[in-house]
Amino acid sequence: MSRHVTVGLDGSLQSDAAAEWAAREAVLREVPLRLVHADEWPVWTADPEAEAGVQRPGVQRLWADKLLAEAAERLRQRHPSLEISTRRLSGRPSTALATEAADADLLVLGSRGLSCVMGFVLGSVGMETITAAEGPVVLVRAPAFPGADQDTPAGSSRDVVVGVDIHQPCDPLLGFAFDEAARRGGRLRALHGWSLPPVVHDALALEAAERDMAPDIARSLGDTLAPWQRKYPSVAVVELTPVGAPSQLLAQSAADADLVVVGRRSRRSRLGAHIGPVTHAVIHHCAAPVAIVAHH
Known part of the structure; x- marks a missing residue:
């Protein structure tokens, strides 16, 4: 197993939060960060070229490559010493992510939260990935207020x-x-x-x-x-x-x-x-x- 942290991206605010958490974790571990995207994941960003909500394969691949490249550049600016690579996966998302996680220290995923009472809406991909992965899986929620700095959340500890x-x-x-x-x-x-x-x-x-x-x-x-x-x-x-x-x-x-x-x-x-x-x-x-x- 190569030493690195893997994070799955799908274009959502939750996966952005997961990517930032994963980057900080990779810095703590002094290992590289790998950003991955599974092509069959839902696309949360509107695509003007998509017809009737259906993504054409070529458009989806271009969108995924852009998603990974932009996330990598954003994280390199925040963590200039961190080694970052990207990879686009194919196949059943949960299987692809679990396979990718087998080669990593841990896998990081985003989770959608509706409210403090209702909690996470993890989704079938996330749940299937957790049960399929042999290594640790970390679930990260987006900050309560968009744009909030997650480095030092108010009232948090390092516990x-x-x-x-x-x-x-x-x-x-x-x-x-x-x-x-x-x-x-x-x-x-x-x-x-x-x-x-x-x-x-x-x-x-x-x-x-x-x-x-x-x-x-x-x-x-x-x-x-x-x-x-x-x-x-x-x-x-x-x-x-x-x-x-x-x-x-x-x-x-x-x-x-x-x-x-x-x-x-x-x-x-x-x-x-x-x-x-x-x-x-x-x-x-x-x-x-x-x-x-x-x-x-």
């Missing part, structure tokens, strides 16, 4: 938030999260949300159950993180084990984060690959960039 399931092995997830926190020089907030037994309804009994269970859960999270803390001694870790729905807790904790990291099981069932309900909710409702890391 990385990672959702941890203490009941499942997740070394690739933690390795990625610690690595990202080390690059940024921020803290790593490791969060495991949990629920009280559903059979307990009395307020005093709930309080007693939480008091009895909380220390063991906190200890388990600490044990899970310990090997990685030894490997990354420079990373300050905040361990969080609140009671509540993991997806909601992650979205709340990530409100001012630089990156949110969640996992998905890489095993496939007869119905295909799944990303899991927590990861699905996080990528639909977190405003911060979300990294999805496959693990067994």
Whole structure:
């Protein structure tokens, strides 16, 4: 695998935001950036030469080449030391992007957000790409206000938030999260949300159950993180084990984060690959960039 960051472009504001995030990530990693476009992606920019909304192959190719060239020039102006290349892909978009991602450190895609409540509209291409890609995929939303500078968003930190399931092995997830926190020089907030037994309804009994269970859960999270803390001694870790729905807790904790990291099981069932309900909710409702890391 060659060391580089790949970002998919489709002409939307979201893919522009993804390209800028990917460029900054490539600078952090000290690796080249590759801009790619899959020909079958929807075209968000109106094409006066298209007839009845249908793109002719030649027109589409010219449009794609122009899209990539203009994005590369824009990013070179902002990041003059960054090595940038472009590539136009053909074939089924999700397959082409997943294949391209196999040769990269990570793949970055844009996601359309409707509102803070409704969250992402990721689309079938994005979801299929996530489940097909073996490496990390990062989803980036466009800034809330067009033209806003994403380098230092108001109220943001350099912290990385990672959702941890203490009941499942997740070394690739933690390795990625610690690595990202080390690059940024921020803290790593490791969060495991949990629920009280559903059979307990009395307020005093709930309080007693939480008091009895909380220390063991906190200890388990600490044990899970310990090997990685030894490997990354420079990373300050905040361990969080609140009671509540993991997806909601992650979205709340990530409100001012630089990156949110969640996992998905890489095993496939007869119905295909799944990303899991927590990861699905996080990528639909977190405003911060979300990294999805496959693990067994």
